[in-house]
Amino acid sequence: MSGTSEKVYVEIIKKIKTIIEEDDLQAGDKLPSERELTDRLHVGRSSVREALRSLELLGLIETRRGEGTFIKPATGHRLVEVLASFILHDQKARQDLLETKSIIIRDCIELAVQRVRPEDIEYLNGLIREIERTKHESDLQQLILRFQESVIKLCNNHLLYRLWVELSDYGLSVHQHSFLLHSGECSQLLEHLKNGDSKNVIQLMSQTM
Amino acid sequence: MSGTSEKVYVEIIKKIKTIIEEDDLQAGDKLPSERELTDRLHVGRSSVREALRSLELLGLIETRRGEGTFIKPATGHRLVEVLASFILHDQKARQDLLETKSIIIRDCIELAVQRVRPEDIEYLNGLIREIERTKHESDLQQLILRFQESVIKLCNNHLLYRLWVELSDYGLSVHQHSFLLHSGECSQLLEHLKNGDSKNVIQLMSQTM
DNA sequence: CCTTTTATGGTGGTCTGACCACCATTGACC
């Protein structure tokens, strides 16, 4: 007859969300400790932990032993990992994954060529100069990955960008490694981008599956 | 120095996945009880519960008090709910959402017109006949929703379809209600589909935000 | 005075045991 038919741990998740909003907590900020939440919400610590563990698996928070629980910047890594391992069973699913990623890339680039600004070009130019200067292989990979991400980000749609990131991670869990452009292709891509030639940009980025 | 630096509840999730694979459990099947998992995996029941609650929040399993824990068919409802409430804070995010959904719809339709088969047309025709016969408002909404879903599904890419579903649910949590076609528009849409006229199909489906 | 070391309190991580509410089945009763 009471109001709360919801499970306690789901209620706690909502309360935590309320706390975040009321205290205006941002990514990186510390949440109240498990024991404090236990006292404030009048529930058992195990229920608090069930709520926190769920949010952790979703990638929304991060717990550091001996320190506390912290809000994570919104990326769906863990989520992807779990969903991927549960969902990517059959061949059809993998094929759909590749097709979808290809489509999302195309969508991003089409928006990108419309929305790219001079300062974006300048930034990418700087990256390419760094890429050409770099001697170390590991640094090179880092830079090229950042270049690719930056190109996708030009779509100026964070949700679409995140979809790309998640699909890339899905793919990673299938292929075990990611595909990077060569340094020469980066400067080619930038040229096409400057010319508004979306077709060739898409063709290049589609290699980065 | 041991192998397991991972948290116990994450290990348990992996073990559960293994159990599902080895026993070839399908959606709807029952998982071992919490106490049995406790014994089999040599861990505490609270850790087992942390794992199960996490999977429940992800929408991968369902627990029924007094009965047991069951595997759910893969849909991301709860996930969407949680992510939406946590992520959809600012106006930009909502704008990105609408744009992304619009793009995904376009992608689905473009694939759909390439892949639609005669039997699909026949099925949609049947739905339209039902829609025209129906008198009850609630039945009508159900049918139109199924029609819209069926059209999206024609893309024959389950991942893309699920993205659409999730984005629709996101949108639902913003708008509090969904937008349906009118019954007349359904038959118009089917005509365009038969003619391979993706532009007009996209235009109609884009209203269903 | 400053640096290093040690002690301490707070934090998450895990396990155990207990009790409750709920459900399905069984078996006694009518």
Place this chain on the structure above:
DNA sequence: GGTCAATGGTGGTCAGACCACCATAAAAGG
């Protein structure tokens, strides 16, 4: 044969205990 109560299994929740880890403060050393 049908009805209903007892029973055992299940998830739901709580309380307490102990451990490992971290940051800080206090004490020791230079």
